Amino acid sequence: MTLFEPAPPLAERLRPTTLDEVYGQKHLLAPGKPLRRMLEGGFLSSLILWGPPGVGKTTLARMISKTAKAHFIQLSAVTAGIKDVREAVEVAQRNRTKGERTVLFLDEIHRFNKAQQDALLPHVESGLLTLIGATTENPSFEVNPALRSRARTLVLKSLTDEDISGLLDRALTDSKGLPGVELTQEGRELLVQLADGDARRALGALEVASNIASPITPEAVKEAFGTHVPSMDKQGEDFYNLISALHKSVRASHVDGALYWLARMVAGGADPIYIARRIVRMAAEDIGLADPNALKLAMSAQQAMHLLGSPEGELALAQVVVYLALAPKSNSVYSAWGEVLRMAEEERQHPIPLHLRNAITGLMKSQGYGKGYAYYFDDPEGSFAQTYLPDELLGTEFYQPTGEGWESRVRERWSALKQKHHKEKP
Missing domain, CATH: 3.40.50.300 (P-loop containing nucleotide triphosphate hydrolases)
Incomplete structure (x- = not known):
């Protein structure tokens, strides 16, 4: 870089060169x-x-x-x-x-x-x-x-709020960053939230905000993010409070509330693509198999927003928000997935039963891989009689379907299937 060349962006200047500098x-x-x-x-x-x-x-x-x-x-x-x-x-x-x-x-x-x-x-x-x-x-x-x-x-996963906050600390103290720049606690909290796990976005907004105000306030952070940040009302409600209000209104099947909070976000300048992403999450988390069409419609609304942009695509968001609010609710898959993922990540890894293993080579076959496996279409009864969990987890039930909407039919079928999987019982 010469005297007359602009300095690289903050994110590039702070790019980690050692493991100790990596966040997340x-x-x-x-x-x-x-x-x-x-x-x-x-x-x-x-x-x-x-x-x-x-x-x-x-x-x-x-x-x-x-x-x-x-x-x-x-x-x-x-x-x-x-x-x-x-x-x-x-x-x-x-x-x-x-x-x-x-x-x-x-x-x-x-x-x-x-x-x-x-x-x-x-x-x-x-x-x-x-x-x-x-x-x-x-x-x-x-x-x-x-x-x-x-x-x-x-x-790779999105950075956590803690990771983003640590990155901001480094940016404000490192000689290659913005030493001497002050960031208020309220400004920090908003910046961390709106970075959405993206280090480049966080550092880019910090650098822009440092040229707007000193110390950096929530208003400066808001201006740095531009139209990606919804305006705050007089009571100080910020972006994530609005998302929370929208999500909770949908969950409670309150159509008018859901539409109102959606409108507040759109009118405040929130990124509609980000809103669409959160709506997809609502469909998977709170409606689930009570109405499998909810996720399809949410994905369609996201694609419509991509295709049409604002303001035309916003009608698709409103349509899907109304649909989700009216839909029957079930978080059974969400709960089951959280528990089984926690178990898979935190507990001891149980061995895969031999009959469920894939016998690719002769050596594997000689070790018993796939031995005794009953192929459902050849032997339905034998297939149901097999175990499909590690021995240590036999009898464990993760998925508990509700009686809401389409999942009421799922519950009946799952109950009947569990009777057939008799060896899964402890």
Whole structure:
């Protein structure tokens, strides 16, 4: 950077270069976890990093390359093509003659079409290129199976409020950040909430707000986020209070209340795409299988908002909010999923029963994999007589359907099926 060049954005200046500077992703970076082992061991493996924006995909790719002492090539699938891939291959071939490895980081890898992804295959398979792809889209749908099979997929999560707050602390104290800038407690709380787990968004808003007011107040944060932030009313209700009011009105089947809080958010300038995301969450969390069409309609409203934009798309949001408020309610799947996920993450990992395992090789068959498995379409009674949980969990019931709406029929069927799964009882 020369005297006359603008400074890089705050998010770029504070990009982590060591593990101690990384916020979030403890499930990958805690001691003994996959990325931690890779970074500390300095070894390379092709990866697909799947996660929302601003959670550190590019940062981790650079750190992996640096610790492995590999040459780093960064491309964006938005602008790159096969010609750029060929040039990267040529660089990698020259590096190989010098005993140097090459990492190709392909951002937005889902933007590459099948032919472009296929062009990477032979070079990834031969080890000439170590591919690290980053995507916000589900790789199962957007990345070719052949390429996925040659790369391990790691899921990155949105940063927590605690992570974002720690990042703000660093930005306000680091010499490369904004030392000396003051942030009020109210301004901090609003900024953390509106960052929505996105480090880049948080730092970008902080930098803009620092040029608006000192110390940084909620009003400055609001202005920094622009139309993505709804206005506060005289009682001080902020964005997440409005979301809470909308969600609780839908849950309580109060149509007028739900419409009012939706209108308050839209009129206040809230991002309608974000509202649509939250409405999809409401359909899954509070309506669930009481009305399976609720989730479909919520997804359709989100797509309509993408297609039409404001103000036309807002009518689709209003329509789905009314539908969700009127729909029967059930959180049985939400509750079951929370409990089973907690058990899977926190408790000891129970072994998979042999008859449920996949016998791919002769060795596996000799170890009893798949032995005694009763295929439902050949032997329905035998299939029902088998166990489908680890022995330690037999008799455990996670899903408890309600009598609401369509789920009343589900409850009847599930009750009948449990009678057939007699060996699942303790």
